Amino acid sequence: MSGTSEGPGSAADSTRPTVTERHSTLPVGRSAAELHDYRAAFDAAHLAMAVVDRTGLVVAANHALALLLGGEPAELAGRPAAELVDLAAETRTWQAYLEVLRGRQARLRCTRRLKHPDGHSLWTEVTLGPVPGTQDVLLSVADISDRRDLQARLRHLQMHDPVTRLPNRALFFERLSAALEASSYEHGGTGRIGLCYLDLDGFKAVNDTLGHRVGDRLLTAVAARLTHCADQCGYGRSGGHLVARLGGDEFALLVEDSTGTEQLADLAKSVLAALQEPFDLAGQRLSVSASIGVVERACEGTSATGLMQAADTTLFWAKADGKARWTLFDPERNAHRMTRQALSSTLRPAVDRGEFALEYQPLVDLESGVVRGVEALVRWNHPQFGTLTPNRFIGIAEEDGSIVQLGQWVLRTACRQARRWQLDHPSDAPVFVSVNVAVRQVWDSDLVRDVAEILADTGLTPQLLQLELTESAVMGSAGRPLQALQALSDMGVRIAIDDFGTGYSNLAYLSRLPVSVLKLDGSFVRGFRYEEGAHPNPADETIVEALVQLAHRLGLTVTAECVETAGQAARLRRVGCDTGQGWLYSRAVAPERIAEMIGGPAYGSAPGHGSTPPPLM
Structure with missing residues (x-):
């Protein structure tokens, strides 16, 4: 099992415990028979475990740990435990580990991704705690790869639309919020973001007349065309743009590292052109159009809520202006709307x-x-x-x-x-x-x-x-x-x-x-x-x-x-x-x-008056 040889866990770290002595791992006051039973249980346990002395070296490891990491138990004895399970990868974890070894912290639990000698990776949950009656600590390593895979699958289902397989509203806002963080643009990004927010014109009529099954097929076909447009136009650092279904017939195309309004305008035009081509859906030939609100601005000072409000307003303008078109956010028009509100x-x-x-x-x-x-x-x-x-x-x-x-x-x-x-x-x-x-x-x-x-x-x-x-x-x-x-x-x-x-x-x-x-x-x-x-x-x-x-x-x-x-x-x-x-x-x-x-003649009404208006009052 490969470990970390530099950083907080390196041999050069002056805070690392040094091997000065090897002391017994056996609990004080136990009979030989009891100690034998403890050792047998330790070796036979399905949970991968090792006893680690106060210097951080493995005193004993069981067969489950050797199998998990690849090798024999005897080969693990004397090796730094931190290298076996990569505890030095993070400074905070490394400091907590030292505190456990020194007896100043009772327990440490963390998740680590380890690489098996045969090349495959596995996710593990590492736990360290004191061995009663000794100065040693017990290291246990549980393989949670299956659990992580299940969590990943559940997250994918939670974050993706079941009809179109596109990212859903939750994943879209997660990605949008991350994109707006200033730290995301420290390495050569443009510091700008763009959004095309669209919905289909007349989609409700399709659902009402042809049924939801045809409506779902149409949404799936629209999603495919939007993804194709994004792939063709996308040249951001992520290799493309995020296409998401926000609900109903509403979609969003998020452009990170936008290069300006021209890029967003080109994307909106390509989307309109793509959607204007008829759809052939199981014998049904349908034609639809879309209205698109386009917003492009600097990330600094922009919030996810503010960006979406601007996009929603601009989409409303596109529909009010006649549908089947894209409209760019106009600060003056928005100011008038805000004044009206x-x-x-x-x-x-x-x-x-x-x-x-x-x-x-x-x-x-x-x-x-x-x-x-x-x-x-x-x-x-x-x-x-x-x-x-x-x-x-x-x-x-x-x-x-x-x-x-x-x-x-x-x-x-x-x-x-x-x-x-x-x-x-x-x-x-x-x-x-x-x-x-x-x-x-x-x-x-x-x-x-x-x-x-x-x-x-x-x-x-x-x-x-x-x-x-x-x-x-x-x-x-x-x-x-x-x-x-x-x-x-x-x-x-x-x-x-x-x-x-x-x-x-x-x-x-x-x-x-x-x-x-x-x-x-x-x-x-x-x-x-x-x-x-x-x-x-x-x-x-x-x-x-x-x-x-x-x-x-x-x-x-x-x-x-x-x-x-x-x-x-x-x-x-x-x-x-x-x-x-x-x-x-x-x-x-x-x-x-x-x-x-009252009671007197008003200016300019009687004959003979001039034609020059009075001073404005």
């Missing part, structure tokens, strides 16, 4: 924390120039992202349902403010307040009850409240939404259609819905400009004039949005438009600024 997670408690505020934009009578009403526009004073306009968070609020809570707050705050203006300006005609309502507020809450309670609590008359819904939302009004709109109208609340002309533009609903106001989308108004060499579009004026006449015949009023110049206001006034809203008069401002406008 951050807003979504903090939106509900932000209402309770008082982070929202309302600003108001005047709705001006185009004939008199008097402020007739205001539109309430919500702002989110976010502690991290600053002041956010509605387009940054209203869509999120509609998706997660928090629009109901936020909408109630906006409605109550706006009505309270309108009532305050009314009380503060008793001699002026009261201004109405217009509040945007999402269709989800109608479905997910009792909007009619909420409005009635808020009007009662604030003392605002229903005629001074206008609710704005988008054209597309109103077009879908049926059942409960239609009943709610009708009840609100019967209550005296005005219903306005926002961005009119950009949605379905189905004029039939104007006769069956309780609509009071049409708000023309700003795209029509922008075509009215003469300034700065712009030529107005005559079609826009014709359309607006026709819409105004139609609305008036139906008893509706018309508000034009995005009025920016006096020229636009004059043309809108000429075609009969009732009110205007836009930067010509004011941006959305604080309630105090609106109070200053």
Whole structure:
């Protein structure tokens, strides 16, 4: 049996015990007959054993040890035990062995891989402990090769997918974590890592229509093609890339020592091309595609969780962009997504924390120039992202349902403010307040009850409240939404259609819905400009004039949005438009600024005013 001749166990090691004497291995106080029985049991034992003196030399070895190591028991006597079982291979084990010999440590147990003289290797469990009544220690060596082989087979089953035989999620993350350790790149590696994370488009349909057996065959065939692509493209230090099945129809190709995004892009392209070729599976000819998220970055500062989150996000982008494609991770796009997530997670408690505020934009009578009403526009004073306009968070609020809570707050705050203006300006005609309502507020809450309670609590008359819904939302009004709109109208609340002309533009609903106001989308108004060499579009004026006449015949009023110049206001006034809203008069401002406008003409509305917009507020 070969041993270690250098290192901690070498003859040159000054800490090694020296052979100074040979002392008896026989327990003190035993009769000759008992000692003979002990010796016979020792020699006949199936467990390989040796008695080692305090200098580390073998005093006696039994037949089982000689058979295990190759040789005769007598040939082992006098040899260093550490060399027989390679105890000097590790410094920690070697130091523990010395402590056992010196009597300072009771026991040592370790696993060693030994080489038999005939060339085969075996795994052993080595144990050392004191022999009672002597200064010697007992060395025992158990052959655990079969146990190790069984453990290896069990680990292989545990770490590999039974369908495709690929590494599974557990082995993938084990390999990924090891690859991200800095120590893995001390010898000429690139220090970078790449990942192609993919799933099959429409795999569920294959399982549902053809059965799981065909689905499993497809997964096995896909695994083979992925492995072939990895073998062709792989030139890392491991001789290839790790291909794993993470579950379902999800696969991953891990690229250690990545050379950059071009390498990952080439791999992703080869995978897409390989999977686009039809599969012939037991008489079934199938065609599939895959969506792939590609991430490539430096290992330093990267965690396994962070890498997988980026890969999962990028795979989502690939599917959202149309499937059957690969998409590279984009930090800017991810930052937007993270911002959206951050807003979504903090939106509900932000209402309770008082982070929202309302600003108001005047709705001006185009004939008199008097402020007739205001539109309430919500702002989110976010502690991290600053002041956010509605387009940054209203869509999120509609998706997660928090629009109901936020909408109630906006409605109550706006009505309270309108009532305050009314009380503060008793001699002026009261201004109405217009509040945007999402269709989800109608479905997910009792909007009619909420409005009635808020009007009662604030003392605002229903005629001074206008609710704005988008054209597309109103077009879908049926059942409960239609009943709610009708009840609100019967209550005296005005219903306005926002961005009119950009949605379905189905004029039939104007006769069956309780609509009071049409708000023309700003795209029509922008075509009215003469300034700065712009030529107005005559079609826009014709359309607006026709819409105004139609609305008036139906008893509706018309508000034009995005009025920016006096020229636009004059043309809108000429075609009969009732009110205007836009930067010509004011941006959305604080309630105090609106109070200053009440009762007086707004800028740029009366004839004779110039066309230069006022300073932005």
